[in-house]
Amino acid sequence: MSAQEKYVSILELANQNGTTYELTEGDNGTLVVTGTAPSAEAKQALWDEYERLDPEFKGGDLILNIQTAEAAAAGGGMHTHTVESGDSLSKIAKGYGIQWKAIWDHNRDILKDPDKIYPGQELKIPM
Amino acid sequence: MRIKFLTVLSIAIALFIGACGGKSDADLAKAINDKFAADKITGVTVAVKDGVATLTGEVADAAAKSKAETAAKGVEGIKSVTNSLTTKPLPVATPAAADPALTGKITEDLKKAGCTGANVSVASGKVTVTGEVGAAKYAECVQVIMQSGITGIDNQLKKGK
Missing domain, CATH: 3.10.350.10 (LysM domain)
Known part of the structure; x- marks a missing residue:
């Protein structure tokens, strides 16, 4: 099963709560999700789902890189x-x-x- | 005129139901396509045979694939869905910065977040995390690391008390 299918519920949640994201493939098939969440709550919901699927984030097959819209506007690289x-x-x-x-x-x-x-x-x- | 049209329509429907005893495969395929259009699902080809829908084509990601399957299953009269959709090949991720810069950034971010027990080393954009942080801080510390623009992770960080 690909990392995308394994973590599909996180992507579905992102689509529901208004988080925009892009997928890329990192080291050795790692799924890299880079996105912007509309609020801190929306971002936390994604992390909660990740934690539910992989309680200590040890799989090494997903990198969840989600900024809040606020932080993205302020940070600018x-x-x-x-x-x-x-x-x-x-x-x-x-x-x-x-x-x-x-x-x-x-x-x-x-x-x-x-x-x-x-x-x-x-x-x-x-x- | 309107009455005549309705009469013709009712007769047509009556004949149709009499003949098929339900929706034809073509009607089911149309219903699925309509549902896809309403849900803004694109790039999916639908074929229906004996009430079994087969979805083919390429969609953006696994979430889109699953959404299409759920939408097709929701159409009345569909017995089952064979989901043969493929997902787009992903572009290769590039690390946000060179390894020393990433190491410096992550180390500083971890310090700020109070994740003092975690140590990181970065090689070709892939970070190896060792050490131990308290259970209450654990998820936050992993978040800090993953938000730094890395492209791989070997997480050996221990979750303490």
């Missing part, structure tokens, strides 16, 4: 990194596999100097 004590732009950049200048370019509105960042600051990380 940026990730937020909260600065911790000991962080530097180059250290943070290394952690994400990008150049420090990319972080600098996206955060000039809150940073005055690339060498001066402070714990608690929220930096936008281009992904």
Whole structure:
């Protein structure tokens, strides 16, 4: 049985509760469901159904990547990194596999100097 | 004119019922096609023989396949449905970012969600999760990982107390 058939009830639920989704095939036949739910409740309903079918999500054959419409509108492909004590732009950049200048370019509105960042600051990380 | 039309129609129906003792296969196929049109189900070819409907064609996904079968079964006079629909081949998923970037993003997201016991490593977009988190946090931590744009998962995360 394909992953689609195994998890068909999640897809049916998504169609009912107004979640839009796209299906792709990931690693070794993994079904990747990428979508946007109209509300946090709708998203939770999908996760509840997933949990019912696979209580500890250990099957490895489904990746449920559902954002709420609200988060999708706000996020726009940026990730937020909260600065911790000991962080530097180059250290943070290394952690994400990008150049420090990319972080600098996206955060000039809150940073005055690339060498001066402070714990608690929220930096936008281009992904 | 209207009365004449109705009379002709009633005679036709009476004759039809007398002759067939029920709906013909062609009528059943039409009823299914009408139902599909109403439910916005497209790409399905219907054949009915002796009250058994066979559905062929290619639909978007398993949910669409199941929906078509349920709709056909709901048509009065259909004895059973043979669902031979196929689903579209899926495009290959591409990871949202390179492995180090994904690792960094997931690690940071897990930290924010309070999933401190979970460890991740990413290779070619596939994440391996190890460690242990409390039962109350478990589902949330898995959600965080799956929402990061990965394309595979080996979930060895333990569900603690």
